[in-house]
Amino acid sequence: MTREAREALLSVEGLGIAFGGLKAVNDVSFTVRPGEIVSVIGPNGAGKTTLFNMISGVYLPGMGKVKLMGEEVTAMAPHLLARRGMSRTFQNLQIFQSMTVLENAVTGYHLTERGPVLADLLGLPSSRRRARASEEGARRLLARVGLERAAEREAGNLSYGSLKRLEIARALALNPKILLLDEPAAGCNAVETEEIDHLIAEVAASGVAILLVEHDMKMVMRVSNHIVVLDHGEKIAEGDPATVSRNPAVIAAYLGAENADG
Numbered sequence: 133m134t135r136e137a138r139e140a141l142l143s144v145e146g147l148g149i150a151f152g153g154l155k156a157v158n159d160v161s162f163t164v165r166p167g168e169i170v171s172v173i174g175p176n177g178a179g180k181t182t183l184f185n186m187i188s189g190v191y192l193p194g195m196g197k198v199k200l201m202g203e204e205v206t207a208m209a210p211h212l213l214a215r216r217g218m219s220r221t222f223q224n225l226q227i228f229q230s231m232t233v234l235e236n237a238v239t240g241y242h243l244t245e246r247g248p249v250l251a252d253l254l255g256l257p258s259s260r261r262r263a264r265a266s267e268e269g270a271r272r273l274l275a276r277v278g279l280e281r282a283a284e285r286e287a288g289n290l291s292y293g294s295l296k297r298l299e300i301a302r303a304l305a306l307n308p309k310i311l312l313l314d315e316p317a318a319g320c321n322a323v324e325t326e327e328i329d330h331l332i333a334e335v336a337a338s339g340v341a342i343l344l345v346e347h348d349m350k351m352v353m354r355v356s357n358h359i360v361v362l363d364h365g366e367k368i369a370e371g372d373p374a375t376v377s378r379n380p381a382v383i384a385a386y387l388g389a390e391n392a393d394g
């Protein structure tokens with residue numbers, strides 16, 4: 133079945149934003165289907181992170197719409213998006229370094245709670261039951277990302293690759309339909325990158341759609357089903373990895389960026 137034949141989980145429609153006079157992202161549209169790994173690539177400053185921040189409710193777009201399962205969610209607060217099935221990780225790790233790995237994973241369960249705070253303060257049975265369920269879920273997630281044996285360790289002592297996997301585990305606690313990953317392999321060595329590759333592929337195989345921003349081009353080409361290319365805020369190409377990597381406009385954008393850097 134072609135990708136167009138499957139219903140879109142996420143639709144980005146004509147999204148744009150300007151900072152001062154600079155059109156950081158201009159009229160960008162694409163879709164993500166269930167179980168698909170879609171990557172957004174482009175030279176430095178192309179607008180990838182800005183696009184991500186608009187999709188995930190961090191920035192208010194100046195134009196366009198974001199739809200999740202057909203419903204408009206443009207500029208919806210991140211915790212509300214999470215409740216509707218969109219979770220994300222950040223380029224800079226958002227891990228509590230002095231907490232244990234398990235405690236970090238447990239926090240993933242509480243991101244969307246309205247907070248029956250009184251029940252928790254009073255230590256009521258309902259709150260103890262919830263805490264037990266979160267801990268069991270967190271342990272399952274740690275096993276899924278290969279960190280079950282590190283559960284009781286302080287997160288600050290983990291390798292960089294393990295921290296990245298912990299962040300993905302935490303985002304999975306909300307049982308998302310789509311997971312946005314902002315540079316999941318940044319700062320990782322080749323072995324750690326490969327572990328993250330496998331994890332992303334496993335998560336996608338379980339039916340969760342993945343939207344990825346990543347600089348590691350080898351990784352992008354290995355894991356993506358579909359690639360969207362940005363340059364100077366505009367979408368200049370999209371397609372499968374082989375098609376995109378042969379596209380003259382894409383090659384020119386990367387060569388141009390290299391020349392500008394050099």
Ligand SMILES: Nc1ncnc2c1ncn2[C@@H]1O[C@H](COP(=O)(O)OP(=O)(O)OP(=O)(O)O)[C@@H](O)[C@H]1O
Pocket residue numbers: 151154156174175176177178179180181182183
């Ligand atoms: N908050 C902001 N205020 C002003 N300009 C911004 C802001 N955020 C991004 N920009 C500008 O918008 C453009 C796109 O930036 P963005 O960080 O989205 O690119 P990127 O593709 O993620 O880059 P990189 O690959 O370096 O992470 C750049 O010219 C950047 O300087």
